[in-house]
Amino acid sequence: MIKILITGADGQLGNEFRQLAPENRDIEFIFTDIGELDITKEHELNLFLDENPVNYIINCAAYTAVDKAEEEPEKAFLLNARAVEILAGICAERKIRLIHFSTDYVFDGTSARPYKEEDTPHPRTIYGSSKLEGERMIHKANDYVIIRTSWLYSAFSSNFVKTILRLSKEKNQLQVVADQIGSPTWANDLARTVLILIDRYHHHWFEDRYRIYHYSNKGACTWYEFACEIIKITASGIKILPVTTKEYPSKTFRPAYSVLDTTKITNDLGIEIPGWKESLKHCMDVLTP
Numbered sequence: 532m533i534k535i536l537i538t539g540a541d542g543q544l545g546n547e548f549r550q551l552a553p554e555n556r557d558i559e560f561i562f563t564d565i566g567e568l569d570i571t572k573e574h575e576l577n578l579f580l581d582e583n584p585v586n587y588i589i590n591c592a593a594y595t596a597v598d599k600a601e602e603e604p605e606k607a608f609l610l611n612a613r614a615v616e617i618l619a620g621i622c623a624e625r626k627i628r629l630i631h632f633s634t635d636y637v638f639d640g641t642s643a644r645p646y647k648e649e650d651t652p653h654p655r656t657i658y659g660s661s662k663l664e665g666e667r668m669i670h671k672a673n674d675y676v677i678i679r680t681s682w683l684y685s686a687f688s689s690n691f692v693k694t695i696l697r698l699s700k701e702k703n704q705l706q707v708v709a710d711q712i713g714s715p716t717w718a719n720d721l722a723r724t725v726l727i728l729i730d731r732y733h734h735h736w737f738e739d740r741y742r743i744y745h746y747s748n749k750g751a752c753t754w755y756e757f758a759c760e761i762i763k764i765t766a767s768g769i770k771i772l773p774v775t776t777k778e779y780p781s782k783t784f785r786p787a788y789s790v791l792d793t794t795k796i797t798n799d800l801g802i803e804i805p806g807w808k809e810s811l812k813h814c815m816d817v818l819t820p
Contacts, residue, residue: 537562
C-alpha cells in the first residue's frame with residue numbers, strides 16, 4: 532500500500548485530499564497541520580517519520596498571504612523556503628518522493644504567451660521570491676515534483692470565489708480588477724491530478740526523479756470575468772464593475788499576465804484538464820447546493 536503524508540492538511544489543497552481519500556482505498560493518507568506537525572522543525576519531522584514511515588510527502592503547507600508577506604518576509608521565507616529545505620533533506624535521507632506546490636507569482640507577468648516550465652522566473656513580490664527560493668531548496672531532495680499553479684480556489688479556507696460569494700450578500704455592487712489575466716484552478720482538480728501522478732510513478736511510467744509541471748484549469752480570464760461567472764451561476768443581483776489595477780488599491784504588485792502553459796503535464800500524464808468555467812460550476816455546486 533502507498534503511504535502518503537499530507538502537510539498543511541487544513542488548507543485548500545489539504546482538505547481536497549481529505550475529500551478524495553475514501554475514493555483511494557489503495558492509499559494510506561496521514562493528514563497533518565501545524566498542530567500535529569511543524570515542518571519548520573527538523574527534529575520534530577524526523578521523529579514523526581520514525582513513527583510514521585511514508586513513500587510520499589505532499590507538501591500543502593505554505594505562506595500564501597501575498598500582501599502580508601511584504602510586512603513579514605521572514606515568516607514567508609520560513610514556511611515557503613526553509614521548511615522546504617528541511618523536507619527535501621529528510622526526503623533525500625529516507626528515499627521519500629516529495630511533491631511540492633509553487634505559484635504563478637514566480638513570474639513577473641510580462642510574457643505575451645502562457646508561461647512554460649523552462650521560462651526564467653522573475654518574481655516581483657516577497658511571496659513570489661519565497662516560493663522561488665523553495666523551488667531552489669527542493670533540489671536537495673533525490674526525488675521530487677514541483678507543481679506551479681495559479682488562482683487556486685475551493686470550498687475550503689479563504690479564496691476569491693468564497694470572497695465574491697460573501698460580498699454578493701453584503702453589497703449591491705462590487706469593483707473587480709479587469710486588466711490582470713490568469714487561469715483559475717479548482718483545488719479538487721489539482722488534487723486529483725496529483726494522485727494520478729503518484730499512480731503513474733507507482734506503475735513506473737517515469738524513470739527520471741526530477742520533474743516540474745504547470746497546472747491550472749483550461750482557459751484564461753480576468754478577475755472581473757471570473758467574478759462575473761461566479762455571480763452568473765448564483766443568479767445574484769449584485770452588479771460587478773470592471774476597474775483597472777491602478778484604480779484598485781493594493782499594497783503589492785500583481786502580475787498582469789500569469790497564464791500557465793499546461794501542455795507538459797497533459798501529455799505526460801495522458802489527462803484532459805477541465806475548463807475553468809466547468810470546474811467553477813462543480814465547486815459552486817458544493818458551495819451552494
